[in-house]
Amino acid sequence: xxxxxxxxxxxxxxxxxxxxxxxxxxxxxxxxxxxxxxxxxxxxxxxxxxxxxxxxxxxxxxxxxxxxxxxxxxxxxxxxxxxxxxxxxxxxxxxxxxxxxxxxxxxxxxxxxxxxxxxxxxxxxxxxxxxxxxxxxxxxxxxxxxxxxxxxxxxxxxxxxxxxxxxxxxxxxxxxxxxxxxxxxxxxxxxxxxxxxxxxxxxxxxxxxxxxxxxxxxxxxxxxxxxxxxxxxxxxxxxxxxxxxxxxxxxxxxxxxxxxxxxxxxxxxxxxxxxxxxxxxxxxxxxxxxxxxxxxxxxxxxxxxxxxxxxxxxxxxxxxxxxxxxxxxxxxxxxxxxxxxxxxxxxxxxxxxxxxxxxxxxxxxxxxxxxxxxxxxxxxxxxxxxxxxxxxx
Numbered sequence: 341x342x343x344x345x346x347x348x349x350x351x352x353x354x355x356x357x358x359x360x361x362x363x364x365x366x367x368x369x370x371x372x373x374x375x376x377x378x379x380x381x382x383x384x385x386x387x388x389x390x391x392x393x394x395x396x397x398x399x400x401x402x403x404x405x406x407x408x409x410x411x412x413x414x415x416x417x418x419x420x421x422x423x424x425x426x427x428x429x430x431x432x433x434x435x436x437x438x439x440x441x442x443x444x445x446x447x448x449x450x451x452x453x454x455x456x457x458x459x460x461x462x463x464x465x466x467x468x469x470x471x472x473x474x475x476x477x478x479x480x481x482x483x484x485x486x487x488x489x490x491x492x493x494x495x496x497x498x499x500x501x502x503x504x505x506x507x508x509x510x511x512x513x514x515x516x517x518x519x520x521x522x523x524x525x526x527x528x529x530x531x532x533x534x535x536x537x538x539x540x541x542x543x544x545x546x547x548x549x550x551x552x553x554x555x556x557x558x559x560x561x562x563x564x565x566x567x568x569x570x571x572x573x574x575x576x577x578x579x580x581x582x583x584x585x586x587x588x589x590x591x592x593x594x595x596x597x598x599x600x601x602x603x604x605x606x607x608x609x610x611x612x613x614x615x616x617x618x619x620x621x622x623x624x625x626x627x628x629x630x631x632x633x634x635x636x637x638x639x640x641x642x643x644x645x646x647x648x649x650x651x652x653x654x655x656x657x658x659x660x661x662x663x664x665x666x667x668x669x670x671x672x673x674x675x676x677x678x679x680x681x682x683x684x685x686x687x688x689x690x691x692x693x694x695x696x697x698x699x700x701x702x703x704x705x706x707x708x709x710x711x712x713x714x715x716x717x718x719x720x721x722x723x724x725x726x727x728x729x730x731x732x733x
Contacts, residue, residue: 345516348547349523370539377546394440402453404542422528428452517552521545564629567616575628579707589637589698590714594726596633618657642700651696651729662689695721696729
């Protein structure tokens with residue numbers, strides 16, 4: 341996913357290094373193409389209700405409008421513009437972003453572009469453009485190149501910090517799309533302004549956003565939000581291409597309704613999240629959330645011994661996991677929580693069990709027939725006393 345989203349910007353960087361006079365760079369009319377790319381991505385984000393992208397696109401549009409302005413191209417501010425824009429992108433990534441259609445969101449939306457427009461009058465812009473790095477390291481390059489190496493150097497540090505931060509979080513397409521915008525701004529520090537390649541940086545940035553939006557929509561369509569497992573639509577696509585030597589398993593949480601009634605739906609959601617986490621870590625199978633408290637496991641083989649071993653592994657992993665249920669009156673601060681930890685009134689530990697029904701695919705069997713047989717095996721496991729599995733060959 342990250343490589344695909346960043347591919348337009350990376351390809352442009354490679355092309356700039358290897359063939360800066362590539363005929364393709366002269367093919368499209370600019371700035372019309374840039375405007376079309378930006379408007380298209382903006383409309384797509386609105387259509388898909390991914391309004392958080394409006395914040396990023398606002399900075400991007402303002403940056404490239406200022407960068408392409410004829411009265412700014414030769415000024416010191418134009419040299420420091422990429423660093424200022426990148427700093428605003430980084431700041432935007434660190435703060436919560438409300439809906440841009442609310443008053444506080446609208447103020448946040450217009451503030452970064454407004455700061456960019458006003459910053460050309462600030463002393464900071466002149467200082468960033470005129471400051472020099474140690475001559476011992478960069479003097480030979482600075483003397484022979486029009487590139488603002490101070491901006492490029494600091495920009496590389498910002499990009500590195502951002503890249504580390506992305507990998508510390510759960511993988512999200514939006515984070516890599518935002519990083520693509522940062523890299524596109526980085527390109528403007530190493531590509532001479534006014535060249536054909538420089539015109540393509542905005543197009544590459546918009547393509548990265550477009551790919552990030554596509555991955556976001558795929559995630560919403562195929563990934564269950566609560567458990568982070570693929571959901572039924574993805575399962576049916578998998579079953580339609582399932583090979584002959586395969587098996588599937590239906591499982592659900594034992595006495596889940598009673599558990600919800602006793603501890604509340606929020607704890608029930610916690611159980612489902614826990615089950616999704618456990619199933620995603622088991623090797624040799626693909627787990628899906630079928631619906632409610634039901635899950636489906638798909639195996640790429642039909643070997644009885646291996647199936648029994650894996651089903652028992654899943655059953656034990658869930659049954660032996662202690663689920664901690666905290667009381668409503670638990671301490672609010674960490675110091676009080678440490679003192680109360682381990683006391684009988686602070687928390688309660690329960691164990692959740694599951695029942696599993698597995699069957700091997702038969703020749704000519706349709707996905708719905710296969711699911712029905714697996715569901716019958718699950719019913720047999722429940723009838724046998726729950727917290728067990730039934731395998732039908």
